[in-house]
Amino acid sequence: MQALMDKLRAQRIAVTPQRLAVLASLQSRRDHPTAEQIYQEVRRQLPAISFNTVYKTLEVFYRKGLVIKVNPLHEVARYDGETxxxxxxxxxxxxxxxxxxxxxxxxxxxxxxxxxxxxxxxxxxxxxxxxxxxxxxxxxxx
Ligand SMILES: [Zn+2]
Ligand SMILES: [Zn+2]
CATH class of the missing domain: 3.30.1490.190 (Ferric-uptake regulator, C-terminal dimerisarion domain)
Known part of the structure; x- marks a missing residue:
């Protein structure tokens, strides 16, 4: 968890439980999940989180270079914690x-x-x- 917090702080992203959970999920899987799959995983921990929050968090991470996006032949972006x-x-x-x-x-x-x-x-x-x-x-x- 400390390493994840440091990662967020290094990019000047305010640390919130939601952001930590999204980052932890991204870093724990290698299957290039969709935003929906991340949402389904994170809501088990944080039942009140909305899909929109997860999506916006992923986009912030993307802009800051914490994740990359893979856009396959179909339209849904897939996120990759391996940068x-x-x-x-x-x-x-x-x-x-x-x-x-x-x-x-x-x-x-x-x-x-x-x-x-x-x-x-x-x-x-x-x-x-x-x-x-x-x-x-x-x-x-x-
Ligand atoms: Zn196949
Ligand atoms: Zn990859």
């Missing part, structure tokens, strides 16, 4: 998001002309496809 650089494998069958160790190579596969003056600050890697389980479920469609 160290890694790549994602996203299954279009079951929507599982799997972390993959990844360090971007030095330099970009684009020339300065390609980038047209755009100042790149970050890059991410997402690979879409079909996981082994889903390949077995629908061998023909996959």
């Amino acid at each position: 160290c650089r890694h790549a994602h494998l996203i299954c279009r069958g079951c929507h599982h998001i799997i972390d993959l160790d990844w360090e971007p190579a030095e330099g970009l596969p684009f020339s300065p002309q390609d980038l047209k003056g755009f100042q790149v600050e970050n890059q991410s890697l997402t690979l879409w496809g079909v996981c082994p389980q889903c390949q077995q479920k629908t061998p023909k469609e996959a």
Whole structure:
């Protein structure tokens, strides 16, 4: 809990039981939950918390860099408490998001002309496809 409080304070986010619970939930799971899934987990501890509070808290964390968002093929954002650089494998069958160790190579596969003056600050890697389980479920469609 102390480590979580320090994380919030380092980003100048006021420490509240709600924020601590949302952060604890995010850091305890690696399945890239939706805001709804975080809400369902946190309300077991804090029954009075609203979905809106959870959602706003996640957005504050996102703006402060405490979580990253993964936007898969469908529209619901998935939150990721692991902010160290890694790549994602996203299954279009079951929507599982799997972390993959990844360090971007030095330099970009684009020339300065390609980038047209755009100042790149970050890059991410997402690979879409079909996981082994889903390949077995629908061998023909996959
Ligand atoms: Zn799958
Ligand atoms: Zn991830």
